Amino acid sequence: MADEVIGARWSDADLAELAGGVGPDGRRLPGNGWMALRRLGWGAVPPAGVVVSDRVRRIAEEEA
Incomplete structure (x- = not known):
């Protein structure tokens, strides 16, 4: 799940927004x-x- 977030958001525009x-x-x-x-x-x-718990989603998001 972290890889999906990174793949979708690893651009100059998104990194500048962050x-x-x-x-x-x-x-x-x-x-x-x-x-x-x-x-x-x-x-x-x-x-x-x-189906994953919210905790697993948070871990993936933090890793990303």
Whole structure:
């Protein structure tokens, strides 16, 4: 799941958005990586047919 997030968001524009430190709503991005990804709408999504807990999603998002 982390690989999917990285593959989808590893571009100059997305990295600049993340480095800017401000979300689309104008608020400062959280310090936790997984929370920042979710605020940006970049959350990890499990493969079709696979159910994972929110904790596993947070781990994948933090790793990304």
